[in-house]
Amino acid sequence: MxxxxxxxxxxxxxxxxxxxxxxxxxxRSPPQLPPSDEVFKTVDSLFTAxxxxxxxxxxxxxxxxxxxxxxxxxxxxxxKRLDRAISSARAGQWEAAARQLYTFMLGQRRDGATxxxxxxxxMR
Numbered sequence: 001m002x003x004x005x006x007x008x009x010x011x012x013x014x015x016x017x018x019x020x021x022x023x024x025x026x027x028r029s030p031p032q033l034p035p036s037d038e039v040f041k042t043v044d045s046l047f048t049a050x051x052x053x054x055x056x057x058x059x060x061x062x063x064x065x066x067x068x069x070x071x072x073x074x075x076x077x078x079x080k081r082l083d084r085a086i087s088s089a090r091a092g093q094w095e096a097a098a099r100q101l102y103t104f105m106l107g108q109r110r111d112g113a114t115x116x117x118x119x120x121x122x123m124r
Contacts, residue, residue: 030107031077039068040110043082047101050089062086 033039042064049057065082068074074082081104088097 030104031075031081033078033108033110034073034075035110036068036073039065039073040108042068043101043105046082046086047098047105050085050094050097050101053089053094058086058089 033043042061045057046061046065048054049061065074065079069076069079081100085097085100085104088094088100
């Protein structure tokens, strides 16, 4: 095996490792919220505050999340993820914060949450 072939194989192996790590980082499951409707509604309100660019509602949600964390209702990994989104919003990066929260919320499995009854409408 020539040194050029060996170099190419080394580069390919490193590239494969980098792509694998990147794929794991992108597709890993976000930290999960507890099965508390109260916490879930607060995170949903946080998303609304960020998309509305409402500093007051952002601060209110941040305070509620801090209380949940103090009481042990919000896991630290989820709290860190939400804090990053809040920091992005405070820095004026509202779209980035909204994307972070949207991705976070999409990854929630809601294990153990109380099922919501279907809404009856006049169209039935």
